[in-house]
Amino acid sequence: xxxxxxxxxxxxxxxxxxxxxxxxxxxxxxxxxxxxxxxxxxxxxxxxxxxxxxxxxxxxxxxxxxxxxxxxxxxxxxxxxxxxxxxxxxxxxxxxxxxxxxxxxxxxxxxxxxxxxxxxxxxxxxxxxxxxxxxxxxxxxxxxxxxxxxxxxxxxxxxxxxxxxxxxxxxxxxxxxxxxxxxxxxxxxxxxxxxxxxxxxxxxxxxxxxxxxxxxxx
Amino acid sequence: xxxxxxxxxxxxxxxxxxxxxxxxxxxxxxxxxxxxxxxxxxxxxxxxxxxxxxxxxxxxxxxxxxxxxxxxxxxxxxxxxxxxxxxxxxxxxxxxxxxxxxxxxxxxxxxxxxxxxxxxxxxxxxxxxxxxxxxxxxxxxxxxxxxxxxxxxxxxxxxxxxxxxxxxxxxxxxxxxxxxxxxxxxxxxxxxxxxxxxxxxxxxxxxxxxxxxxxxxxxxxxxxxxxxxxxxxxxxxxxxxxxxxxxx
Numbered sequence: 433x434x435x436x437x438x439x440x441x442x443x444x445x446x447x448x449x450x451x452x453x454x455x456x457x458x459x460x461x462x463x464x465x466x467x468x469x470x471x472x473x474x475x476x477x478x479x480x481x482x483x484x485x486x487x488x489x490x491x492x493x494x495x496x497x498x499x500x501x502x503x504x505x506x507x508x509x510x511x512x513x514x515x516x517x518x519x520x521x522x523x524x525x526x527x528x529x530x531x532x533x534x535x536x537x538x539x540x541x542x543x544x545x546x547x548x549x550x551x552x553x554x555x556x557x558x559x560x561x562x563x564x565x566x567x568x569x570x571x572x573x574x575x576x577x578x579x580x581x582x583x584x585x586x587x588x589x590x591x592x593x594x595x596x597x598x599x600x601x602x603x604x605x606x607x608x609x610x611x612x613x614x615x616x617x618x619x620x621x622x623x624x625x626x627x628x629x630x631x632x633x634x635x636x637x638x639x640x641x642x643x644x645x646x647x648x649x650x
Numbered sequence: 651x652x653x654x655x656x657x658x659x660x661x662x663x664x665x666x667x668x669x670x671x672x673x674x675x676x677x678x679x680x681x682x683x684x685x686x687x688x689x690x691x692x693x694x695x696x697x698x699x700x701x702x703x704x705x706x707x708x709x710x711x712x713x714x715x716x717x718x719x720x721x722x723x724x725x726x727x728x729x730x731x732x733x734x735x736x737x738x739x740x741x742x743x744x745x746x747x748x749x750x751x752x753x754x755x756x757x758x759x760x761x762x763x764x765x766x767x768x769x770x771x772x773x774x775x776x777x778x779x780x781x782x783x784x785x786x787x788x789x790x791x792x793x794x795x796x797x798x799x800x801x802x803x804x805x806x807x808x809x810x811x812x813x814x815x816x817x818x819x820x821x822x823x824x825x826x827x828x829x830x831x832x833x834x835x836x837x838x839x840x841x842x843x844x845x846x847x848x849x850x851x852x853x854x855x856x857x858x859x860x861x862x863x864x865x866x867x868x869x870x871x872x873x874x875x876x877x878x879x880x881x882x883x884x885x886x887x888x889x890x891x892x893x894x895x896x897x898x
Contacts, residue, residue: 487855509861517859523806524852529778529798532869541861550869566869569778571805589860 435499436462437593437621438484443493444645445479453479454490455645461593467623468632471642477625478520480642481595485512498592513542515593516586516620520601522578531557531573531581532566538589556588560614576607583611587618594622600631657712657773663705667878668775668783674885675771681889682763688752690896691759697888698766705770712769719765720758727754771885777801785868795866807846814838 438461445454453476461467471477482488483495486508495502497511519525528534532553539549557565560580573581579599586594599615600608612635615622626632632639641648658664663671682694702712730750775783778801785794818834825831854862 482855485859487858509863512859513861515859517856519852519856521852524849525856527799527802527853527857529781529802530869533867536867536869537857537862538860540867541863541865569776571802585860 434463436460436496437465437498439494439496440480440484441494441496443480443483443490443495445476445483445488445490452645454483456493457642457645457647458493459640459647461621461623463592463621464619465621465638466636468636468639469623469625469642469647470627470629470632470639475642476645477642478597480647481517481597481623481625484595485515485517513538513589514591515595516589516591518582518586518594518596518599520597522575522582525582525585526570526578528570530566531562531568531570531584534570534581535566535584535588538585542589552588552590556584560584560587561610576603579603579607580611580614583614587614591620594618594620594624596622596624596626598625598627600626600628656776657707657769659705659707659774661704661706662877662881663701663707663770663774665877666881667872667874668779669786669872670874670878670882670885671771671775672780672783673787674882675768678767678771678885678889679764681892682760682767685760685892685896686756687896688756688759690892691756691763693895694892695759695763695766697892698763698770701770702766705774707769707774715769716762716765719761723758723761726757730754782868782872786872791866794868803846803849806849807842810845811838811842814841 438459440457440459443454443457444452446452453474457476457480459480469477469480479488483490484497486502486505489503498514500507502508502511526534528537535553535556536549539552544552553566557563560583562577562580562584565577565581570578570581579602583599594615596615599611603611608631612631615624615635622636624632624636639650641650678694678698682691682698685691685694730753772780778798781794781798781801784797785791815838818838823834825835
């Protein structure tokens with residue numbers, strides 16, 4: 433088996449309020465893995481995804497990503513450029529005035545040339561059935577369209593890992609089916625957080641459950 | 651979208667490069683503010699009214715704007731009566747002298763001409779395009795992005811406020827002139843503020859996730875055409891004409 437992308441070992445994390453969310457959570461994600469993560473409300477699913485890209489720092493345990501230990505903020509910059517995190521609320525993720533600019537933001541930060549960024553924006557939007565959306569103003573979009581644009585903003589960066597937080601939440605059947613199809617065709621390894629058991633059964637090969645701060649099979 | 655609605659015009663104005671509209675609108679507004687000659691000001695107001703009509707600016711919102719500006723201007727007239735430089739004595743005279751009437755007429759002309767110029771040339775630019783136009787005109791990037799973030803999130807905050815108000819109304823709250831009402835409205839405002847701070851944190855997190863390190867980028871959006879040059883030339887001629895009419 434090839435080298436794992438993420439290795440989380442005995443991770444602990446508590447919020448400032450003292451509420452302990454993660455208590456000895458361990459997880460390994462290899463290339464091509466399709467993991468579905470479930471757990472009750474407040475079990476720490478979102479927290480776990482945020483920890484993996486350094487938006488929270490664990491108070492114990494070891495986090496390796498792409499073959500290196502990641503501890504401090506600068507360590508995570510490279511992790512973030514290779515990992516696409518889809519947030520729960522699209523209004524948090526889409527901050528640019530127009531769709532084109534939002535999709536271009538990540539590729540620009542990867543240091544790509546203007547031409548390459550423009551090509552990536554065009555290709556990604558085409559692939560997601562959003563051709564011609566470049567100039568659309570973000571806050572005029574419907575919730576379903578915003579969700580797909582969010583996905584476009586992370587797919588445009590050509591990520592090796594996708595961390596998707598409730599990707600089908602609030603989507604109608606049509607948009608949900610489109611999103612599922614796009615994800616099925618993408619080669620990146622992924623962790624999908626969802627309460628939709630059918631969706632997870634179709635789009636992931638391994639199910640994990642987060643409870644009492646730990647990750648269990650099933 | 652509820653706030654920040656531009657005046658929608660489906661004419662040559664909408665097709666003109668926003669940079670040209672922005673610069674010519676600003677230049678004409680400043681020129682009109684500097685002109686003193688009543689004939690030049692009348693000509694300016696007439697020219698701008700003509701531009702509004704030719705550009706098919708919707709009349710109802712334009713009329714509301716003009717009304718509001720004139721109410722503010724008229725509210726300022728009583729202060730002219732208190733101007734001690736105009737005559738002896740500390741007591742105000744309750745009539746306008748000829749000179750004062752002239753000032754009032756000029757101020758009204760000026761105000762209306764400027765509102766018409768800005769309505770035709772700048773208010774027709776979509777907020778996003780205005781941000782891009784500002785950036786192409788070398789306004790500092792930080793200010794442009796502050797403006798663009800405002801454009802992006804003012805509606806989100808507005809909707810959040812609307813949701814809170816609906817929640818209050820759904821449980822039978824009706825605003826009354828009472829301390830309780832003020833307290834509840836104050837709490838609602840505080841909640842909107844607190845939620846927007848939380849949202850700002852989440853937005854920054856999302857930006858960092860896509861590799862944000864303090865640099866912003868804008869895609870190129872505008873291409874000036876021959877018609878834009880013609881429009882700019884026409885606006886420059888109007889300005890020149892007004893200066894010529896108003897020459898001392």
